[in-house]
Amino acid sequence: MFLEEIIIHNYRSCKSIVLNLSENNPNIFIGLNDSGKSTLLQSLDLLLGDKTKFSTLCEGNYKSDISNTPEQVEVLNKILSEKKLPDFDDNDNGTYVIGKLRYKEGEAEEYTNLNLSTPLTWSLECNENGIIWLAKKFSKVGGRTFLLMKDSDKKLELWNLNQANINKKIKEFGVTGEDIDNDNNKGRFSNLEKIRAIYSKTGGNLKWTEYRYAKNDRDIFPSFSLFDWNTSLDEVISTANVIMKEEIDVHLTPIKDQAAESAKKAEKAINKKFGEISKVIKEVAKDVESINSKVYFDVKEKISDIMVTKAFSDGPIHLENQGEGLKRQIWFSLIKAKADSSSDSLNKFIWAFDEPETHLYPRAQREFFDTLNKVSKGNVQTLISTHSTIFIDKSNFDKINSVIQESDGYSTINNCRDVEAIYSSLNVKNSDFLFFDKFLIVEGDTEQHLIPRLYEIYTGKTLIKDNIQLINIQGKDKYEINKKILDKIMSGFKKSEDQIVYLFDNDMSFVMGQAAIKENMFFVGYQDIEDSIDNEIWLNILNDFYNEELEFSLEEIEKWKANVVKKTKCAAREKFYPLMKNGIKMKCGNDVDYDSLEKLPSKGNDSADLLLKYIDHRDKIPNKIKEAFDKLID
Template identity: 70%
Template sequence: MYLDEVIIFNYRSCKTVSLKLSEGNPNIYIGLNDSGKSTILQALDLLLNSKSKYNSLGEGSYKNDLSNTPDETDKLNHLLVEKDLPEFPDDATSTFIVGKFKYQEEEEGSEYVDMNLSTPLKWSLDSNEEGIFWLVRKLNGSLDKTYVLMNESNDSLELWNLAVRSIDKKIKELKITADDIENENGKGRFSNFEKIRAIYSKIDSGPRWAEYKFAKNDKDIFPDYSLFDWNTSLDEIIATAEAIMKDEIDDHLKPIKILAEDKAKLAEKAINRKFGELSETIREVAKDVEGINSKVYFNVKEKISDVMLTKTNSDGPIHLENQGEGLKRQIWFSLIKAKANTGEDSINKFIWAFDEPETHLYPRAQREFFDILNKVSTGNVQTLISTHSTIFIDKSNLDKINSVIQEEDGYSVLNGCSDVEAIYSSLNVKNSDFLFHDKFLIVEGDTEQYLIPKLYELYTGRTIIKDNIQLINVQGKDKWLINKTLLDKVMAGFKKTEEQLVYLFDNDMKFEIGAEAIKDNMFFVGIQDIEDSIENEVWSNILNDFYHGDFEFSYKEVEEWKTEIPNVKCNNNQKFYSILKRKIREKCQNLGLEYDTLVRLPSKGIDSSELLLNHINHVDKIPSKIKEAFDKLKV
């Protein structure tokens, strides 16, 4: 189960904030100081951790987490209605955190059935849309309530809270027979849950918010939320280590506890024997006391007393307490990561929220740290990061970055970042503050601008955005010199420019550039252009599919047409696509068909790219020079 959506209502600066979360990528929140980033992370802590602190005005307390000028509840209800959810009664003095969770119905859902979950939780899971679960926490002063979405009657029967006798009474009242009740196991007595399901199927009911209290085993299905703000103490590191090592400690602690219990019993006997010897003396003072005895318990408690490090350049073990803040945080994170790894097979998912994790980490460590977060996000960990780090942003998918802005009224607004300009604006950075992409792929025109990213994804299994590659279209051969000069000026000052830039052009660009200007980072496709580099069989399949029912083409015909293409500078009518269109016209004339009645091949650009992509469906069909350019980008 993972967190898919959250609505934060009347909590500090987040008066009405709605956010969508990614499961498999880090969720990045950027913005200036005091914009509300930390408040978002703390709101999620409120939703998932019942022990998280909520401040309210009261005697001797002047801190209040309710928004200063809270929104009316109809604003929250408007968002709920949009999601086909029931409304809450008017209440402008409460904080609401609404969470939508998703889980895999076949895998996780089947495991929930076998778990010892409370009836209210089981009924909520059964009531909701498949694979969806809604949870709400409402806080108002000392009032703290949790709600889940249930299928409930208009008169609020709350059958899940009733005893067996009351449920059976309702069964009789509604004249429900054994045939009306589904026995999930196909044998044995009907469970309360099976009876409840049958009752609700016979009465008018619908989705309602029902108050809910976590039972002992219920929390096993919810994500384990941890908020790391990097105010790390040595005690927290040790506590994390103890949590990870609990099984190993228990193996050695259990025999000691058994011994302690045995010794406690012996000590108890000895003490009580001594009390017996003192009974006469005690009665002389306390005449009504006939005897006195005691119970003895030896408390054996595990504790990792210290953490020691051995470093490559150290002379023996060193206390972690004496190390720098950066190393402490690295050790803490490695322990947290290990804790998550121990639960990889569990249905429970971890949610890690990091508030400015770049603190105390130098640039390389930031990059490595983000790579680890990216990796664990594809497993059983969902990550959220509040950051000012341009390195974290640089390595993130643009569509996973959210800008948190505090408006003039002091309340936070969440916006997606549709382009780099939005990032610059959110962080108030200048162009010189960071280079947003690792590599740049320069292509010649509109066909390549659409086609090449799709081929890259087919070849690598990843998008150019995910691999931090910026695609640049130089808009034709005639603009090459101007755009090359501009690129050189933009990249001036960045190291190893030739490794960052990869040029992928039609082969006829060679004649514009000149042999002396060609470098190892330039790749040229085809005899003249990308179209003639496509395999003959692929072209024959494209044409046969496009002109299905009119006439057929063989790959040998395509092969013959390509022999007409010169390997020197030539006019457009001597290139493959022009030759192809002429040959189709000739074929029509030879077969006595009216050419003007045929659907024409699209002009070069997006439409012709789509035509190619419909048939280039395997990496083997991608021209070799294009694959070489992609390999260069991955170096």
Template identity: 25%
Template sequence: MFLKYLQIVNYKNLRSARFSFVEGVNTVIGENDSGKSNAMTALRILLDDTYYYNTKRLKENDFSDSLGKWKGHWIILSAVFGKITSEDKETEVCAGIVPENENEEFLKSYIKSGEDDIGVISLFIRPQKQVRKKLSEITDIAEFEEERKKIKISDYEFYYTSRAQTDFTDKDIYTKIVGDLEKGQCSDPDEDDDRILGCKLNIADVQDHISVVFIDALRDAASELGKPKNPIRRIIESVESLIKESELNTIKSEIVQLNKSISEVEQVELVGRKINEKLLDMIGMVYSPEIILQSGLKDDINSLSRYLFMKPSKQNDIDSLGLGHLNMIYMALKIVEYEVNRTRELINIMIIEEPEAHIHTHIQRTLFDKLKVTKDYTQIITTTHSTYLAEVSEVKNINILKSIGSNSISMQPSQGLDEFGKKNLQLKNLKLSDCIERYLDSKRSVLLFSKGVVLVEGDGEEILIPNLIKNALGVSLDEMGIGLVNVGSVSFEYIASLFSEERIKRTCAIVTDEDIQIVETDSKLYKAEAEKRGKSRKKKLADLYGTNPWVESFFAPHTLEVDFALADARANSDYISEVVELNYVDTNTIKRHKENLKQGTDAACANTVLTLARDMGKGWYATTLSNYIDIAVTVPQYILGAIAFASKEVISIDIVFKMIEYSLSGYDEKEVLALKKESEKIKTQEERKEFIKKFRERYKDDVVAKFLEEVDKYCRGWCE
């Protein structure tokens, strides 16, 4: 039995989120304040009996900000458990959470065919029945609002159920069970439907058989190890029954003798006599009790476990270890504690926030990999910022949180991925998820952490495009949250499949070559077959992603090297000429190539850059060229389009204003002096909007203005 899904509705910034988990180790990743900790807290509220949470702890800010008015709304937490076998169902607890009749629609959405039965536990934090009943009887919206305003946190109840086969993240379902409060409608509690909500459950009966341990990101491992109820003591308590009786008797007799020896120490006896004398002086012989001072070490193994501690074999104190080692020791102890206790629980869940804390990057990978061996008895859920942990996490084990204003959504990269591979990519004996695992071991973190992604096919694009954008727009791809991934080929369809409405809801721009041949170009450098492949690639990507709003393809008419050289009437020829000077020695060769770049035909210009890239290698050519480009560089329009699409969710007035200020610094001082002075006086967003509009009208051929033309195509109203 393991936790398969967690539904969270209206809790903090998780308005409507569903998390998917597998056996073993799971990873929840996301930017700061995206809701990782909130999700883990919600899980603890539902299942962890040590995290006591009721209306006394419930607060107004526990309700999602995006609700507007929280009063009357419900917080819903629901856990779906998978792999409940017929043997598990023989236990009363499991039998009580397994639905009696299967909901085919729910199972189709949540559980793959052929799996064992599921179990469900849900919690509804909702207004008490009398409050909801009163609201449901009011028909006048003004009166409804007045009554709704009276609701207090103390009017809420915690209602647990089992067996609910309901997608509570569905807005229509939520409206059905709660009502449309903004329209003055509240559902009648007398009509609560157990088929939707589930059967009432005594949560204590279930929590006795579920073990949830939480390891905080801000843990003080040394302090935790020193507490009376530390993991060492709990482990000893669990194995106490396995200690031989003869060994226990030996320990007891030695403790009795030790207590006697301590008590008979002359100084100890003297202290006892002095206390007695002082009592006689204070209250007299009649009322004074006679006392003695003696050692009272307890002889039971449970008490003795308090005095067990760990230390490094080569040092005297565990405090001499660094924070990283202390954190690893603490996690190891918790896992051992789970291992010795695993026979009495139906499920063990360990929540670790930021396991990478204070741990060297190489050890992070090893630690995460070793955590997987606990799969047979422990399910581990970690939250992390670590790109290293993201790289070693399997795609199917990852949940990604994405912030949208004050709300966050949960995304599963593997959702329907293998089905997409079979249906659209004709993968018969291979799983698309396995292909992506092997293909992206070193680049996965860019895909998972970026706000937008650009896929390119080679080293030249990977090196040159970031430098083009930084020099032309004054803002780096990192500043815009865009990750650029070199797929090392033209097999974009596999990687791009991660981005969709059901998987990762982030923009993915594919940048590739159409490879249209220029007449009279040297056929050895520019093969006609490439043009056929370019057309075929364009059609394939259009067929696969033409209706996918998260993926867009951008084609270089020829190749990056050629299109960069031909852009804007050879405006970039001086940069390439610098590379020609550096790479060739023969004066006539240098002269011929420079003439081709500036005055030659398109075919001659293309021959020069293709020859140069072939001689130097595309990657080294791009690296060398990057050293010479500056603010005046011209960026091919298809690249601007790709960046505009990839950044459409993050583009802002502030970013664009920074681009314009940078661009103005490249103009002649006299030409833009008035505009610069105007920009320095701007204080409000409205003034910035007007300034951006004025700049675009006056400098239509500026690279920033051209970039904004592309932004308008994919992000209408971004400046409103």
């Protein structure tokens, strides 16, 4: 059984909340401090916890968990009406927590062996197949529990009657033996079979009916635990009890059966003794005809203590005597062990974690979320209140809920449809997800080495300092495949076209085509970055590089640039750098041995280092590169 939906009405900051929950994925709740995340988790404790804590204003107590300005019960009833559920018919504007619990066919078969109370069995039978609605109400007069059950307009509440009174109702409504279906086709009719027959005569509708848990009833409902890092020894032991329940039950069930048999024998012996002393009893209590008893031996499972043996300890040590750090480690290891256990059992546990990332470094956060994700696939339903972008990054959007405290002080909860909603909810930036705010994409090794230094010259800061990640896509021929990878990584991130800047040689624009070019793409030169560098810079580079062996003029450089193919794709030999190298070879002629000359470096780190010796001021940086930088720092 798991919790499919919860309705919270007038509980602290949750004045009117309706929330659907996932069974097999962690349910993530994000939001700023004091937005209502913890209140949401604690409302589940009100619904399913064994020892609920709820405060109301009374003499000597000035704290109340009821919303300061509670909604009228009519607001709740409108929500219930939309879900085709009956109203609550009182006028007390207290706190209500209502849960829609769903169970599977295999669980329903198990319920028949649990000796459930008549009210709970009747509720299971009355509701839609696989669904049970449980409600808790808290007010100044205390807490009350409700189930949906079919009852007549006369409010017969037959499930609360003993056998004698049910038999009276059988006669009153003229129910015959033929009207009663015997489930086993043998033996006497059960109270439930009689109740079913009476209501088939009187008719009735589903109503919210007050209910008290009987002994075995709690076994069908999920047990709820709320965890944070303030872990006590009791919580560690409680977690161990929950995780080890199946192992305990293997040994406990035969003992319970034996206890039941022994109880019958004890009951028989006691009643025999009562019979022997009945005359004495009657002498004192003259109206008493007879006396007998019911005997029940209560057998409870419990791990009473946990001992640990450490590497340097002299034998086992009580965990109670260890530090909080070790307790947390044991607690986490127990949860992890649960995740590693069989995942084919039915959901019986709901675990809520309030900011579990506290005290965990990023890698540990990832491991912890993976553990919770894994345990959610088994018989544990998980809810997580978190500020961790790592938890968010590893979650599905439709399982992330943004909790926001509105201007009136009350909480609202919305699904995060996209990353924009997450940014708004947590006030985070891209850097909080990927450690960088923006991304600069270049196409080759020369740019990878050259561009960061030019950025530093232009802005006075480094790319890293400004939270900008440089990515080299390793060539034009790899652009398409790398762009798909980048798009997948950045999918959904806040205004991704403003966060990613592409800085390419202009020949890339001819490969892509005009239709594919966006405003965040910048293309340098006629063909590439080399022909965009000022002629004076190239003149200084060549004359210094070749020293006195060769001397160049501006006219030569201008001629080489003029021969660069413009506005269309061209062969490599038609670009500036090859044209310049070929011009140097032709300039040697018969006077200089070209083969003996030191050659200009090919594109790459060496080429970038050569350019950086001469581009030492922001005014010398090509304009298109500066435009790309301006886009990044805008």
